[in-house]
Amino acid sequence: MQLQTESNPALNTVTAYGDDYIEINAVTYRHAVYFGPEGEIHAMPVTSSDQISAALLRQIAGIPEPGAADPMAFLDDAPPTLPADAPQIVLIGTGARQRFLAASLIQPLNRLGIGVESMDTQAAARTYNILMNEGRRVVAALLPLECSA
Known part of the structure; x- marks a missing residue:
C-alpha cells in the first residue's frame, strides 16, 4: 500500500x-528496519517481535547502556541526562498483528521519559509519518507484515 x-x-x-x-x-x-526522521535507515537483526530485547530498544532509541559513560554515575542523585536528539517516542511495528512487548523491556526507556508503543506495522508506519511531519522526535522500528510472531 502506498502511503x-x-x-x-x-x-x-x-x-x-x-x-x-x-x-x-x-x-x-x-x-526489519529502524530509523528516525533524519539519518540512516538501520537494519534490525530480528525476524519477529519476540526477539526484541531491552538492549535493542536502547540501541533503537540511541541511548547508551547505563553506566557505559561513567562508572560512578550511580552516586549522583540527578536523573540521567539524555542526548539532545533522544526520541520522545519509539514506535514498534510488530508485523501484521499487534504484539505487546513485555513491561520489563520497555520500562528502562519509560523511566527515561521515552514512550514506547507497540502496534501493527501498518499503524506504526502511519503514526510515524504523522508524528514526524509534526516535528516530533520519533523513531520507528518496523518489521515487515509477514513477521508477526
Missing part, C-alpha cells in the same frame, strides 16, 4: 509497505 505521493527528501518518510517489504523514501527494504 504518500510526496515526501520531503531530507526526512525519512514511510512511502509504502506490503507483506514482505517496507519502503522508505521510495527505497524498498525486505527486512
Whole structure:
C-alpha cells in the first residue's frame, strides 16, 4: 500500500509497505528496519517481535547502556541526562498483528521519559509519518507484515 505521493527528501518518510517489504523514501527494504526522521535507515537483526530485547530498544532509541559513560554515575542523585536528539517516542511495528512487548523491556526507556508503543506495522508506519511531519522526535522500528510472531 502506498502511503504518500510526496515526501520531503531530507526526512525519512514511510512511502509504502506490503507483506514482505517496507519502503522508505521510495527505497524498498525486505527486512526489519529502524530509523528516525533524519539519518540512516538501520537494519534490525530480528525476524519477529519476540526477539526484541531491552538492549535493542536502547540501541533503537540511541541511548547508551547505563553506566557505559561513567562508572560512578550511580552516586549522583540527578536523573540521567539524555542526548539532545533522544526520541520522545519509539514506535514498534510488530508485523501484521499487534504484539505487546513485555513491561520489563520497555520500562528502562519509560523511566527515561521515552514512550514506547507497540502496534501493527501498518499503524506504526502511519503514526510515524504523522508524528514526524509534526516535528516530533520519533523513531520507528518496523518489521515487515509477514513477521508477526
